[in-house]
Amino acid sequence: MFDPRNGGDYADLIDESVKAMRASALTSERVVRALNANLNHQDGAKPQGHIPYGFQREYAMTKVKGKTAMRPVGQMPDPETAPLVIELFRRVKSGHSFLSIARDWDKRTITSRGGIPFSAQSLRAMCVRKAYIGKRVHREDGEVFEFDASWPVIADFPGSPMKPAAFVTLFKEVGNLLADPARQTVNPGAGKHEYTGALKCDVCSGPIKVSTKTTVPKYTCRDQGCVVINKEGVDRVVQGVVLGYLVREDVYAMVAPADGGAELEAVRSPLAAKRAELAELETAPRPQGARAKVAMLDMIDELEGEITELEERETRLTPGPSPLAELFDHGPDIEPRWKATPVEVKRQIAALLLSTDGPLGQVRVMRVADSESDAVTDRLRWVTTD
Ligand SMILES: [Zn+2]
Numbered sequence: 001m002f003d004p005r006n007g008g009d010y011a012d013l014i015d016e017s018v019k020a021m022r023a024s025a026l027t028s029e030r031v032v033r034a035l036n037a038n039l040n041h042q043d044g045a046k047p048q049g050h051i052p053y054g055f056q057r058e059y060a061m062t063k064v065k066g067k068t069a070m071r072p073v074g075q076m077p078d079p080e081t082a083p084l085v086i087e088l089f090r091r092v093k094s095g096h097s098f099l100s101i102a103r104d105w106d107k108r109t110i111t112s113r114g115g116i117p118f119s120a121q122s123l124r125a126m127c128v129r130k131a132y133i134g135k136r137v138h139r140e141d142g143e144v145f146e147f148d149a150s151w152p153v154i155a156d157f158p159g160s161p162m163k164p165a166a167f168v169t170l171f172k173e174v175g176n177l178l179a180d181p182a183r184q185t186v187n188p189g190a191g192k193h194e195y196t197g198a199l200k201c202d203v204c205s206g207p208i209k210v211s212t213k214t215t216v217p218k219y220t221c222r223d224q225g226c227v228v229i230n231k232e233g234v235d236r237v238v239q240g241v242v243l244g245y246l247v248r249e250d251v252y253a254m255v256a257p258a259d260g261g262a263e264l265e266a267v268r269s270p271l272a273a274k275r276a277e278l279a280e281l282e283t284a285p286r287p288q289g290a291r292a293k294v295a296m297l298d299m300i301d302e303l304e305g306e307i308t309e310l311e312e313r314e315t316r317l318t319p320g321p322s323p324l325a326e327l328f329d330h331g332p333d334i335e336p337r338w339k340a341t342p343v344e345v346k347r348q349i350a351a352l353l354l355s356t357d358g359p360l361g362q363v364r365v366m367r368v369a370d371s372e373s374d375a376v377t378d379r380l381r382w383v384t385t386d
Contacts, residue, residue, distance in 0.1 A: 051308065052131045053112060054078060054085035054154050059297055061286055068286040070293075070300055075151035077160070084110060085132060085154050086162050088123060089170050092177065098123045114309035116316070127178060133171045194346035195238050195363070198354035201226050202364035202381055219365060227365045233376040234365070238350075241360060241382075243334055245353060252330040254319040264317040271310040278303045323352060356385045 051057050056078040062071045084105075091101055098120035106117045130137050134156075136149035155167035162170070199208035199219060203226035210231060211220045217231040245251060278300065287296055327349050328341065338346070353360045361382035372378040 051075065051113075051304075052129055053126065054082045054132070055151065057304065059300060061293070067283070069283050070286070070296055071282055075149075077152065077154050077157040079157055079159060082154050082157055083161055085126065086160070086167065088126060089132075089167070089174050092127055092174050093170060112312055113305065114312040116312055124178070127174050133168050192343060194343055195235060195350055195354070197347050198238075198350040198363055199234070200362055200364045202366040202370070203227060205364075208365060221365075227367055229365050229379060230376065234363075234380065237376050237380060238354070238363060239338070242350065242353060243338060245360060246324075246328060246330075246338070246349075247334050249330055251359070252322055252325040254322065264314065267310055267313045267317060271307065271314060274303055274307050274310065278307060324349065327352070356383055358384075360384075 054077060055075045058074040058076060059070055060074075061068050088101060092098070101123055102118050102120045105111075105123075111117050112122075126132075130146065131149065131151070132154040134149050134151060134153045135146050138145045138147070153164040153167055155162045156164040193210050196208055196210060196219075200206070201208060201221035201224070204221060204224050206221055206223045206226075208219045208227075209222040211218045211228075218228050219231050219234055220228045281296065281300055281303065284296075287293055327345055329337075331337075341349075352358060354363055356362045361384035364381040364383055366379050366381055368374045368379065
């Protein structure tokens with residue numbers, strides 16, 4: 001691989017650019033056939049926009065409409081970060097949660113290009129990026145087209161810990177794993193009951209467990225046995241409240257980060273300016289002399305880095321789906337859909353809604369002696385911090 005900063009590499013650079021142009025021309029043909037649409041423009045097959053983590057962008061002098069200009073010509077696995085992408089897929093396959101990987105990467109100070117630690121959500125999004133198996137996805141009029149990209153599989157680099165074909169298989173396995181909620185090992189062994197994680201003993205504040213020693217299942221205080229209550233009755237009451245919440249449309253609305261708004265505006269205007277600057281630079285006539293060329297490449301590199309950083313900040317500040325919307329869809333037939341929801345997902349929803357800082361509050365089971373009556377509704381206390 002050439003180093004665009006090294007002026008001596010120019011012969012290679014031109015050579016590579018010819019190869020890359022040939023590859024992208026081939027891809028362009030495929031695009032036209034696949035889409036039967038007007039994608040036959042100059043940049044059709046070349047990598048554009050955001051560079052997926054693990055890849056690096058290559059630039060070269062290319063001739064467009066009689067003008068020679070510096071343009072992105074290719075995308076190659078980055079030997080430093082590509083192994084981390086492979087590690088991510090391997091760990092997900094072996095049952096690691098995205099949260100545990102995010103925490104581990106944070107400890108190892110592995111961050112995105114902009115220096116931002118990876119979140120569990122961004123790692124999850126990485127696991128479905130077809131760019132990692134050398135595919136490019138194009139969306140048009142609600143249809144999704146997929147075709148071979150001009151860049152290789154992420155595992156296709158000298159010294160890769162994995163063969164490219166094996167990575168493609170791994171990518172599909174992880175895809176199946178993520179598509180099937182029943183197979184998600186969010187928290188293996190976390191429990192078979194949807195509400196045990198959300199219920200607390202009101203006497204000792206300790207956890208609640210299910211006791212099946214009796215003929216009818218009961219909830220009991222796990223550590224000290226302070227309270228005992230009929231499980232079915234509690235489940236009916238709690239589910240009624242949870243479904244009463246899930247039936248509302250407003251609770252699925254987009255959630256803006258607390259510091260959005262003004263800060264988002266402060267990111268968008270420099271981003272637009274930098275993008276315009278980059279576009280201008282990429283279409284500018286080729287400068288005379290090797291030094292000027294290298295300086296131009298450096299500027300493009302620097303701008304790309306700044307744009308990527310701003311784009312990441314923009315993404316963080318842009319309103320996203322509420323965490324609830326990612327777990328459950330708004331719509332009719334709420335009861336049958338809730339019934340069909342895997343227990344792991346129900347537990348996540350319960351954790352989200354039934355906590356002291358959640359919208360419904362933590363459900364605490366009181367002793368009969370402390371309650372108005374022995375009715376289940378009288379024995380549950382919904383506690384929120386205000
Ligand atoms: Zn207790």
